[in-house]
Amino acid sequence: MPSISLKTPLVDLAAIKGSGLSPAVARKLAAAVAGFAGRVDPYDTNVEDLLCYFPARYEDRSNLLQIDKLYDGIEASVELFVRVSGAFQVGKNRGPKKPPLYIFELTGGDRERVRKPVVVMWFISGKTAKPVIEYYSKRFSRGVRLVAHGRWEWDGRRNTFVLKVNRPEELEILPNSEDDETFGLLSTVSDSQSASPAPSQDREDEELEKDEIRAEFATVHTARHVPVYRKLGPFQTKRLREILSFVVKELDVGSVDENLPSGLRERNGLINRADAITEIHFPPDSAKISEYESYRSNAHRRLIFEEFFWLSLSLQLIRGERRKESKGSVIEITDEMKRRIAELLPFRLTEAQRRVVRQIFADLTSDAPMNRLIQGDVGSGKTIVAFITMFAAIENGYQAALMAPTEILADQHYRNARSFFEKAGYQVGLLIGSMKATEKRRIQESIAKGEIQVIIGTHALIQDAVEFEDLGVAVIDEQHRFGVLQRAALKKLGTNPDVLVMTATPIPRSLAMTVYGDLDVSLIDELPPGR
Structure with a gap:
């Protein structure tokens, strides 16, 4: 059982x-x-x-690549039998203060010893280099059978293929086949040559480093x-x-609860969860290894679908709850406001910008708080759209804040905001961490009294000392630079204000709808003339 x-x-x-x-x-x-x-x-x-x-990754060890099938640049797994291994020092003129540098090489061939041997090499340095070399020399002694995986390159000087590895511990030692002694590969290997634990290794780890394979696990590798x-x-x-x-092998498949409805699985051609969990670790013999390498196997498809399904469902539930929330600010979009905005604009908006502005105005006038993501390339005009959003809130008697990820970007937004908002008679303030304490207190007091209508800043905006008189719109630049907690903290500064986030990071729309599932997504897919 x-x-x-x-x-x-x-x-x-x-x-x-x-x-x-x-x-x-x-x-x-x-x-x-x-x-x-x-x-x-x-x-x-x-x-x-x-x-x-x-x-x-996965390897088809029922049909490992032969040495004579290698070519320059191929990434492959090759079964090797060690013929000789050792290290030599390089860079002897590195200077007295630099640690010694060695190259460890092992030459390996096929079991039949009929094909040209190849070389696997890696660097060893540091004060403990010599005991490390001794460890690897014993570990990869003559006759040891291993699998070497990586990018093989032709070495004209050696006239053979070479594999350079960064982590030699990934060279996996295999159980020796029963015919090895026939070819004399193990005739010089004695029990005293078995590798002792690597230097600086805890004694408790010795059991983890043993290369001996128990009989019941021999066929696993x-x-x-x-x-x-x-x-x-x-x-x-x-x-x-x-x-x-x-x-x-010992898992009770009855303990693996199926968490997707049968109808959903059938429509999408998905296997059950218990089979997926076992097959993703140990593919059936009939499976195509190429499907596993490309994450397109039945097991991968099932588990990937499951993860995205539950993520999408949870985000939809969050969005549904958000739309039920009452909105603290009531914003009206009048013809007079649109006229004033047109007078402030230094250029004509692109069609993409106008489309996004219409979407934002619909959010601002709705009963539910806005939670919208604007995605657009650098130079596509996201900032002016954000300023229009903030202006709509200010015209209705609310404050607006814009939080940037760096002080340099915050200062840039501050200068642009002053040229836009001060023409309409509104005060713009900057709040960043590098300000002197007295200046910070002055800005914080002005924000609390409502004397500053537009506030530009960094994370300093979400400190405990910052209080708004009536925050209506919060804008966050470069959404991916802020976590969920920072976004929530800025939102709490008002009574459920409208939130607009911006990013220039290219995100496919389908992925954006998943990653930012709690946000409505707008795309500025057109650059202004001359950009």
């Missing part, structure tokens, strides 16, 4: 027969997963958190579609693969 459910605590895996985890290693696993899953207490992590740590994981805490991909193989 399966003994594991999605809610099984990771620290309890050590007590389950066949897990191969000691209590200390189970605690380390829980701590590593807690960091990934955002858990404060590692004892709260469970099997579902672990199963959400998806593979970074070879002769199949194999998941490759990024290192998680002290756990390398091979150890993670073994742990996840055990978890998937």
Whole structure:
């Protein structure tokens, strides 16, 4: 009977027969997963958190690329048997204060020793370079079988292919095949040559670094579609693969609740959640590895759809609640106001700007508070649209604020705002963090009394000392530079004011509707003449 459910605590895996985890290693696993899953207490992590740590890529080890099939620039996984390994020092003229620099190289060939060997290399430096070299020399001793993945390049000097790696721990050592002794590859390997733990490594991590593979896990690493994981805490991909193989095998699929309606799954051709969770880690033999590499497998499609479905639904619920909120400011758009705006404008608006202004005016006069995102390239005229929005609020007796992510940008907006609003008789103030305390207090008092109608600033606008007499519109420039909390803090400065956010970051409309699902999206897709 399966003994594991999605809610099984990771620290309890050590007590389950066949897990191969000691209590200390189970605690380390829980701590590593807690960091990934955002858990404060590692004892709260469970099997579902672990199963959400998806593979970074997949390898078809039922058909690894042969050395003679390599070509310059190919990214591929190649099975190698180490023939010789070692390091040599380079950059001997680097200076006495710089640490020594070495290149570690291993030369590997095919099991049959009939194809030209290739080279895998990486740099080692620092005061502990020599013990590190000793560690790698033992780890990659003669006859060791491994898989090397990356971009292979032709080296004319060596007259062979070379793979340069940044993290040699990603070179995965495989169990030796039963025919190795026939070819003499292991004849010089003794037990004393097995790699000891890497320098500076905790003794508790020794179990994680062992290259020996238990018999029950031998087939997990070879002769199949194999998941490759990024290192998680002290756990390398091979150890993670073994742990996840055990978890998937012992998982009670009945504990995996289906969270999508059957009709929705059928219409979109989606597999059930239990199959998706297991197949994303261990693809079935009939699966196409190319679909997994491109995230188009049945498992990927199901889990991606599920995540976007629930995100979209939650944002729609938030939007629905927002539209039920009562609006603190009542803004009227009159013909006289439109005439005054036209007199202030130094140029004629583009059709795209006029379309967005009409959308904003409809929001301002509605019963629900505005929450709109304007997306447009640099120079498309987002700022003048924001000024028109702020002017509409001021004409109705409210204050308007614009928050920028940097003091330089805030100062630029301040100068432009003065030339626009002061012609209409309105006062413009600047509030930024670098101001002297006395100047800040003067501006804050003027804001609280309503003497300043337009306030431009940075995060200083959302400090506790800032109080508005009656904030009607809040504008946030470069939306992606502010978090949700900053946006909410600015909104709280008024009685549910209308909020307009701007960004020049290119976002496809479909993605914008998802990421900014609580916002209505407007696009300025036309540049003014001469830009």
